[in-house]
Amino acid sequence: MIRCSRKELLNALQTLSGILPSKSPKPILENVLFHPLKNTVEVLATDLEVGIKLTLTEVEVIQKMDFLVPGQKLLGILKESEADTVAFEMQENHCKITLNQDIFNVLSLSPEEFPQIADFQEKETFSIPSTLLRNMIRKTSFATANEATRYTMNGLLMDNDGKTMKTVATDGKRLAYTQCKSPTKEKFSVLLPPKGFQHIEKVLSHHRNENASLLIKENQLLLKANSTILTVQLLQGNFPPYQNVIPKGFPLSTSIHKNAFTKSLKKALLLTIQESQSVRLHFEEKTLTLFSHDPSIGEATVFANLEEPIAEPLDISFNPTFFLDVLKVLEEDIVHLSFKDSTSPGVIQEKDDFLYVVMPLNL
Known part of the structure; x- marks a missing residue:
C-alpha cells in the first residue's frame, strides 16, 4: 500500500499521457507501473517506442509491492477529484484507489508482464x-x-x-x-x-x-x-x-524584420490555392513585393520594407508556410535571407549555429 500527493501524481501522469493509449493490441501497455522504494515511488509507462520513468517524492510507502493501474482511467480519476492525497491498496487482482470518501476498484494486471525499461548507467x-x-x-x-x-x-x-x-x-x-x-x-x-x-x-x-x-x-x-x-x-x-543540400556561396543577400515578414506572408497566403500554395517574392533595392493568386477568388499584392538593400532584383517563388514555420522558431528579430538565383534554394541563417534551406517552386 502507498499514499501519495494527488497533485504530484497528476503532474506525472500528464507527462506520461502521450504514451498511454486508451486501447492497445497489448493491454499491458495501457497501464502505469508503480514501483515503491523506501521513501519514493517510481512510476513507469511505455509504448515500446518511448518509455518514461518518473519519481514521486511526496509519498508514504506502507508496503513495497509493484502494481499496475490503467493509466488513462487513473488520469481521469485524479482530474475529477479535489482530494489532497490518493491511496493505493492491492486486493488480489484488483487495486483499491481511495481519494477522501471516494473509492475506485480497478482490475490490476500482473506487474511481472510489464516490459522492462533500460537501466541508466x-x-x-x-x-x-x-x-x-x-x-x-x-x-x-x-x-x-x-x-x-x-x-x-x-x-x-x-x-x-x-x-x-x-x-x-x-x-x-x-x-x-x-x-x-x-x-x-x-x-x-x-x-x-x-x-x-x-x-x-x-x-x-x-x-x-x-x-x-x-x-x-x-x-x-x-x-x-x-x-x-x-x-x-x-x-x-x-x-x-x-x-550535399546546403548551398555554397550566396551572391544575393538581404534582411527583413521578422514581424514584417510574418505579416506579409500571412496576407499573401490568404489568396493562394489550398492544394498548391505559392507566393512569388520580388526583391528590389529595399522593397519586398509578394504576389499571390487564386483563380476562384482573385489576387493579392503585398509590400514590405527590407532592412538592407539587395544587390540586384530577384524574382523567386516559395510555399509561404515553409517560411512561416521557421519564423516561429527564430530567436532574433532580424531575418537574414540569402539567394544564389531564382531557381536555387533560399537560405535563412541565424548566428553561426542555425541554417534553413528551402527549395523554390517552379511556376
Missing part, C-alpha cells in the same frame, strides 16, 4: 544543458517529413563527430540544421522517431535550468533530467546526405 553518459538541447530539437523538428514510404525522413538526425553536434531534419523540400560544440568526444549518428523527439522536448521543457544526461547504446537513446528518465527506440536506416 551514469558512468557512460555525457551532459548537455537542457535548454540548449531543447532549442536544437525545437529549431529543426518542424521540418521533418510525415510519410510512410520515406520513414527515415520522419526522424530527427543527431550527428556528432566529436567536435560538433548537429540536429538535422528534412522533408525533401526544406532542411533545418543547427549545431553546437560537441558535449562529448564520442562519435555517433542516430535517428530519433517523431514520438521520441517530441517527448524529449516535452521533458526538457520542465528542466530548463538544469543539465540533461544522455546515453546512447545499441538501438536506444536514454535521457535523464533530474529524476526523470526517458528511453527512445531509435529509427534504423540511412538519413539523406544533408551536406
